[in-house]
Amino acid sequence: MDTQLKFKDIVRAEEHRRQDDLGRFEYSYKAEITSVHPLTEMENLYQIQIIDPEERRNFKFRPGQFLMLELPGIGEAPFSISSSPVMHGTVELCIRKVGNLTNFLAKVGRGTRVGIRGPFGTSFPMEEMHGQNILLIAGGLGLAPLRAPIAYVQENRSRFNNVDIIYGTKDPSQLLFTYQYDMWRKDDINLHIIVEKANKSWKGPVGMITKILEKMFSKRNDPFYKNTYAIVCGPPVMFKFVCNTLTEIGIPMQKMFVSLERRMHCGMGKCCRCNVGSTYTCLKGPVFDYWTVMNLKEAI
Amino acid sequence: MIFRVIDKEELRKLFYILVADNTVIGPVQKGTDRDGNPIYVFEEVFYFKDLKLHYTTTKLPAKRYFLPFKEDLSTFRINGNDWEKSVDYNIDRPYIFFGLHACDINALNKLDKVLIESVYPMPYYAAKRKNMFIIGFDCIPQPYCFCRSMGADTVLHGFDMYITDIGNRYFIEILSDTAYNFIKTINAKEPKESDHVRYMKTVAEKNKKFTAHVDTTDLTKILDMEFQSEVWEYWGEKCLACGTCSMVCPTCYCYGVEENVEIDLRSARKTKHLYSCNLIDFAEVAGGHNFRFERYVRLKYRYYHKHRGFVEAYEESLCVGCGRCGEACLAGITVPEVIASVRGEEK
Numbered sequence: 257m258d259t260q261l262k263f264k265d266i267v268r269a270e271e272h273r274r275q276d277d278l279g280r281f282e283y284s285y286k287a288e289i290t291s292v293h294p295l296t297e298m299e300n301l302y303q304i305q306i307i308d309p310e311e312r313r314n315f316k317f318r319p320g321q322f323l324m325l326e327l328p329g330i331g332e333a334p335f336s337i338s339s340s341p342v343m344h345g346t347v348e349l350c351i352r353k354v355g356n357l358t359n360f361l362a363k364v365g366r367g368t369r370v371g372i373r374g375p376f377g378t379s380f381p382m383e384e385m386h387g388q389n390i391l392l393i394a395g396g397l398g399l400a401p402l403r404a405p406i407a408y409v410q411e412n413r414s415r416f417n418n419v420d421i422i423y424g425t426k427d428p429s430q431l432l433f434t435y436q437y438d439m440w441r442k443d444d445i446n447l448h449i450i451v452e453k454a455n456k457s458w459k460g461p462v463g464m465i466t467k468i469l470e471k472m473f474s475k476r477n478d479p480f481y482k483n484t485y486a487i488v489c490g491p492p493v494m495f496k497f498v499c500n501t502l503t504e505i506g507i508p509m510q511k512m513f514v515s516l517e518r519r520m521h522c523g524m525g526k527c528c529r530c531n532v533g534s535t536y537t538c539l540k541g542p543v544f545d546y547w548t549v550m551n552l553k554e555a556i
Numbered sequence: 557m558i559f560r561v562i563d564k565e566e567l568r569k570l571f572y573i574l575v576a577d578n579t580v581i582g583p584v585q586k587g588t589d590r591d592g593n594p595i596y597v598f599e600e601v602f603y604f605k606d607l608k609l610h611y612t613t614t615k616l617p618a619k620r621y622f623l624p625f626k627e628d629l630s631t632f633r634i635n636g637n638d639w640e641k642s643v644d645y646n647i648d649r650p651y652i653f654f655g656l657h658a659c660d661i662n663a664l665n666k667l668d669k670v671l672i673e674s675v676y677p678m679p680y681y682a683a684k685r686k687n688m689f690i691i692g693f694d695c696i697p698q699p700y701c702f703c704r705s706m707g708a709d710t711v712l713h714g715f716d717m718y719i720t721d722i723g724n725r726y727f728i729e730i731l732s733d734t735a736y737n738f739i740k741t742i743n744a745k746e747p748k749e750s751d752h753v754r755y756m757k758t759v760a761e762k763n764k765k766f767t768a769h770v771d772t773t774d775l776t777k778i779l780d781m782e783f784q785s786e787v788w789e790y791w792g793e794k795c796l797a798c799g800t801c802s803m804v805c806p807t808c809y810c811y812g813v814e815e816n817v818e819i820d821l822r823s824a825r826k827t828k829h830l831y832s833c834n835l836i837d838f839a840e841v842a843g844g845h846n847f848r849f850e851r852y853v854r855l856k857y858r859y860y861h862k863h864r865g866f867v868e869a870y871e872e873s874l875c876v877g878c879g880r881c882g883e884a885c886l887a888g889i890t891v892p893e894v895i896a897s898v899r900g901e902e903k
């Protein structure tokens with residue numbers, strides 16, 4: 257009898273029913289940075305296109321999902337896809353310079369090749385919101401993940417009732433995507449912007465996002481709240497305040513969606529770095545309804 | 557299930573048949589500790605006399621063979637703005653594990669659930685796991701073993717054969733066809749009723765030897781209720797946040813990823829290294845915010861993941877009760893004590 261064990265090559269082992277899944281784990285699409293557009297001192301908008309035409313056609317994502325962006329040798333990190341889901345295989349990422357990878361990215365130009373894995377995570381249930389009013393609420397960099405559902409709304413404007421974007425930053429110099437505000441308004445989206453600290457040229461309101469909400473709600477009525485969904489993106493303190501205000505006026509927690517941010521090293525429920533309470537932000541999130549968030553330990 | 561009995565001398569024969577053509581990993585002794593107790597480790601074995609089948613517990617699990625502390629996920633050849641990526645699962649041959657205890661095999665079965673049977677199976681682990689030929693070996697409960705409380709003192713699958721010392725002979729349980737064929741090369745017999753009786757007696761005697769226990773009744777709920785309990789701060793005060801508990805744990809799999817460019821600037825690698833949720837920067841994000849800054853919060857999280865989150869997902873705990881973490885902890889923090897204190901039993 258042959259007493260030497262056979263080596264099982266799982267990549268080729270035909271009996272392994274999830275062979276493709278195994279290969280996908282470390283597979284990255286090769287993509288190219290096709291443009292870099294500075295938005296503020298700290299944030300750039302990168303347009304990134306998958307190189308292979310076939311892969312580009314097949315790459316699909318839903319608003320709210322994220323991907324892992326890798327610069328070989330420098331690092332890999334999660335970023336929300338900040339563009340329309342209709343643009344297959346070309347994504348826009350709005351990235352703030354904060355560390356190793358993000359600072360390095362700011363230095364490389366167009367033409368640089370990056371790896372992308374994903375898309376990962378849960379998304380905003382846009383279809384469920386058809387026929388309803390939507391409040392799109394962002395604080396600071398939170399406008400980056402919000403830009404995908406905004407694009408979805410623009411492309412399907414007739415399917416939604418009232419649409420409001422409520423956006424707040426520390427000061428006017430930090431406002432993102434200023435060049436798009438007119439287009440949003442043209443698409444019958446009410447845009448409310450507020451800053452915490454005004455400068456000389458600022459003519460709009462000053463204060464916190466909740467100030468806008470309170471003013472808005474004083475003019476609307478019960479039937480409005482009954483048929484309203486909210487998507488809230490921003491730092492935990494911000495969405496906690498906002499969601500509590502929304503709860504008080506009668507929007508159910510299951511109709512509010514937030515996106516959580518945690519440290520991530522895999523995006524696939526393996527490294528555990530993104531754990532929140534008893535779950536994984538990368539698998540069961542980043543998009544959670546507020547009811548779930550309230551019931552997760554350590555979430556806010 | 558197929559059972560066989562062999563005379564003790566036959567095991568040596570089996571070992572040499574296996575080692576002739578394969579790499580065999582087993583428990584060997586590496587000196588003694590301060591108290592004069594033998595220290596055991598899993599290592600490649602060449603001679604039967606070095607294989608210490610009646611070992612207590614190894615300091616480290618056999619983890620480095622299936623979840624190495626450091627391994628490359630991919631390597632890159634860099635060419636200007638462009639690069640080529642290659643992926644290797646870092647295994648080139650099957651390994652025979654001779655003498656794993658039930659707890660350590662159960663640990664592998666738990667890891668399989670997250671690392672193979674989940675949405676994104678992890679090929680680096682799967683490739684190694686599918687190339688493990690496992691011979692389990694019955695153990696003697698130590699004072700720190702609470703595997704029985706965790707339902708991990710016996711193992712039902714995930715191995716090829718399992719050997720129990722029934723005094724005069726070895727009783728063997730055979731699960732795989734490969735194991736069946738190996739057994740055919742030595743003199744093995746169908747067990748008689750008297751062997752069955754001896755086996756059951758051995759098991760009953762072993763069961764009497766367990767001294768450490770953990771009460772897992774309703775534990776998921778209790779952990780939720782006691783989330784704000786001050787006992788966590790008590791243990792957090794003691795904890796050194798060294799991460800040793802995760803390193804010695806057969807079921808801890810958390811990791812970090814790091815990328816580096818080689819000095820020649822023409823190649824780069826993406827490396828995974830095992831991490832511990834007790835280390836300070838486990839949940840720290842760019843910009844300096846740390847979701848688990850306090851030591852006690854991190855310590856609590858380790859228990860919460862093993863005894864709450866994992867149970868919610870898989871209906872079993874991510875702890876096999878091997879007691880290694882408690883034995884290795886310089887602060888003397890043990891699972892039975894922590895759980896008892898959370899349950900309000902004692903401190």
Ligand SMILES: Cc1cc2nc3c(=O)[nH]c(=O)nc-3n(C[C@H](O)[C@H](O)[C@H](O)COP(=O)(O)OP(=O)(O)OC[C@H]3O[C@@H](n4cnc5c(N)ncnc54)[C@H](O)[C@@H]3O)c2cc1C
Pocket residue numbers: 322331332333334335336337338349350351352353354355356357358359397400401516517518519520521542840841842843
């Ligand atoms: C779901 C999700 C969506 C995100 N979307 C955006 C976005 O649209 N725009 C944007 O600017 N930032 C976004 N971030 C934050 C972004 O991931 C971090 O800014 C980035 O990881 C920093 O990487 P670095 O290498 O520059 O920092 P370093 O401090 O050098 O970090 C090293 C590594 O730690 C991990 N890490 C550090 N901080 C974070 C963090 N905040 N989140 C996750 N992992 C982290 C990463 O693996 C990173 O590569 C998002 C994070 C998550 C979880």
Ligand code: SF4
Pocket residue numbers: 794795796797798799800801802834855881884885886887888889
């Ligand atoms: S529990 Fe013990 S082994 Fe674990 S980190 Fe704390 S001091 Fe280290």
Ligand code: SF4
Pocket residue numbers: 801804805806807808862874875876877878879880881882891
């Ligand atoms: S947590 Fe401790 S007792 Fe449980 S499996 Fe890990 S090392 Fe063993």
Ligand code: FES
Pocket residue numbers: 519520521522523524525526527528529530531536537538539
């Ligand atoms: S990012 Fe690794 S588990 Fe979620």
